[in-house]
Amino acid sequence: MIVAYDGTNYRGWQVQPNGITVEEVLNEKLSELFGEKITVTGASRTDSGVHSLGNVAVFDTETRMPADKIAFALNQRLPEDIVIQGSCEVPADWHPRYQNSRKTYEYRILNRTFRMPTRRLDTYFYHYPLDAERMNRAAQYLVGEHDFKSFCSIHSQAETTVRTVYACGVRKEGDLITIRITGSGFLYNMVRIIAGTLIRVGSGNLEPELLPDILEKRNRDAAGPTAPAHGLTMIGILYEA
Amino acid sequence: MIVAYDGTNYRGWQVQPNGITVEEVLNEKLSELFGEKITVTGASRTDSGVHSLGNVAVFDTETRMPADKIAFALNQRLPEDIVIQGSCEVPADWHPRYQNSRKTYEYRILNRTFRMPTRRLDTYFYHYPLDAERMNRAAQYLVGEHDFKSFCSIHSQAETTVRTVYACGVRKEGDLITIRITGSGFLYNMVRIIAGTLIRVGSGNLEPELLPDILEKRNRDAAGPTAPAHGLTMIGILYEA
Numbered sequence: 001m002i003v004a005y006d007g008t009n010y011r012g013w014q015v016q017p018n019g020i021t022v023e024e025v026l027n028e029k030l031s032e033l034f035g036e037k038i039t040v041t042g043a044s045r046t047d048s049g050v051h052s053l054g055n056v057a058v059f060d061t062e063t064r065m066p067a068d069k070i071a072f073a074l075n076q077r078l079p080e081d082i083v084i085q086g087s088c089e090v091p092a093d094w095h096p097r098y099q100n101s102r103k104t105y106e107y108r109i110l111n112r113t114f115r116m117p118t119r120r121l122d123t124y125f126y127h128y129p130l131d132a133e134r135m136n137r138a139a140q141y142l143v144g145e146h147d148f149k150s151f152c153s154i155h156s157q158a159e160t161t162v163r164t165v166y167a168c169g170v171r172k173e174g175d176l177i178t179i180r181i182t183g184s185g186f187l188y189n190m191v192r193i194i195a196g197t198l199i200r201v202g203s204g205n206l207e208p209e210l211l212p213d214i215l216e217k218r219n220r221d222a223a224g225p226t227a228p229a230h231g232l233t234m235i236g237i238l239y240e241a
Numbered sequence: 242m243i244v245a246y247d248g249t250n251y252r253g254w255q256v257q258p259n260g261i262t263v264e265e266v267l268n269e270k271l272s273e274l275f276g277e278k279i280t281v282t283g284a285s286r287t288d289s290g291v292h293s294l295g296n297v298a299v300f301d302t303e304t305r306m307p308a309d310k311i312a313f314a315l316n317q318r319l320p321e322d323i324v325i326q327g328s329c330e331v332p333a334d335w336h337p338r339y340q341n342s343r344k345t346y347e348y349r350i351l352n353r354t355f356r357m358p359t360r361r362l363d364t365y366f367y368h369y370p371l372d373a374e375r376m377n378r379a380a381q382y383l384v385g386e387h388d389f390k391s392f393c394s395i396h397s398q399a400e401t402t403v404r405t406v407y408a409c410g411v412r413k414e415g416d417l418i419t420i421r422i423t424g425s426g427f428l429y430n431m432v433r434i435i436a437g438t439l440i441r442v443g444s445g446n447l448e449p450e451l452l453p454d455i456l457e458k459r460n461r462d463a464a465g466p467t468a469p470a471h472g473l474t475m476i477g478i479l480y481e482a
Contacts, residue, residue, distance in 0.1 A: 006358040117247040117322045
């Protein structure tokens with residue numbers, strides 16, 4: 001299933017003791033729909049407040065309902081802030097995190113003098129003027145295979161911190177600055193730390209040419225702060241054949 | 242003051258007995274700020290659920306606070322879904338509805354197979370495919386000075402139903418169709434009835450070339466349905482010198 005959600009009212013994707021999560025709602029509503037216990041596995045375990053247009057989740061079921069009809073049937077039961085965008089059958093051993101894939105995220109910054117209420121839930125408001133061209137220049141140093149340890153939360157348990165970024169671009173449309181990044185996979189908080197670092201570049205507090213040094217240091221303290229979750233949206237995942 | 246708000250949680254602009262309104266919140270917070278009873282007058286009395294990037298409100302006050310500082314001081318007290326975008330002094334007899342002005346609204350339609358949760362509050366979801374080019378063609382018949390009685394709620398108490406539309410365009414970006422309309426003023430529900438009529442055109446249920454007939458009939462039943470409020474955003478008002 002392709003899963004879109006407004007993350008505002010959820011404590012992220014993954015089931016956890018404090019507060020409701022997207023995974024938990026999907027498990028409950030699918031179990032109701034099929035009358036059997038269903039447990040989904042998600043591709044991207046997004047944090048509290050992060051949004052998604054195209055996360056991916058799989059599950060096993062005994063149902064005879066055609067796979068492409070499940071999206072419609074499940075949407076009837078889901079709250080309005082979670083909507084399945086499509087469903088299909090996959091091989092029984094297909095795991096959404098163990099396939100080669102390209103994941104795309106966007107981090108959105110509303111860069112203006114006053115907050116804009118209609119964009120408060122899906123953009124990070126940043127008051128001081130940002131130079132998007134300068135941010136884009138810095139972003140290019142992240143493209144390629146690198147050790148992203150400097151851009152990884154110290155709470156990560158990843159075995160390796162080497163990842164491949166296929167593309168990273170910063171564009172400005174009116175007062176909205178969007179960082180779009182596509183990679184083989186992302187470390188814990190990686191996109192938000194990249195966003196926090198590019199914001200430091202955009203505000204003139206860090207030179208774009210220092211990005212290679214930050215990568216080389218392999219130290220979380222070398223990069224900028226972790227930008228707030230609500231500016232982040234998981235855009236989609238392309239699985240390679 | 243230029244007033245932006247997410248209209249989702251308000252019963253529109255104007256003070257009324259059932260539920261909280263934007264005008265009421267402004268009156269309360271301004272009265273608190275200045276320690277005197279303040280009553281604002283708004284330019285556009287938007288309906289329940291309608292959003293604004295740039296409504297205009299004026300008020301009288303005894304304060305010595307510089308006019309341009311009021312936006313910042315008031316924003317400290319306002320809820321996060323109402324944000325003042327700027328403030329300045331105007332002549333004592335200046336009334337935001339009795340000046341010559343150009344008001345711009347946008348009506349946004351999300352035209353795709355599945356609802357998108359992150360856009361549910363500020364776009365109208367419409368499932369059947371719409372032809373935006375065809376809608377744009379129909380929209381051109383509305384430009385100019387016309388009697389818009391067919392596009393006016395029967396509950397309107399306007400003295401005259403003649404209005405001037407300066408521009409009306411429909412554009413499509415991905416799955417988002419935006420109707421943008423600028424006029425001298427709008428009748429009750431006029432933009433939403435125009436949107437509902439253009440949606441009928443876009444879905445193939447009405448010929449663009451019939452718009453002049455609809456205008457000529459001067460009868461609400463000749464036009465399409467009133468599109469839902471949450472797709473509508475007041476963009477801004479340009480006052481003529």
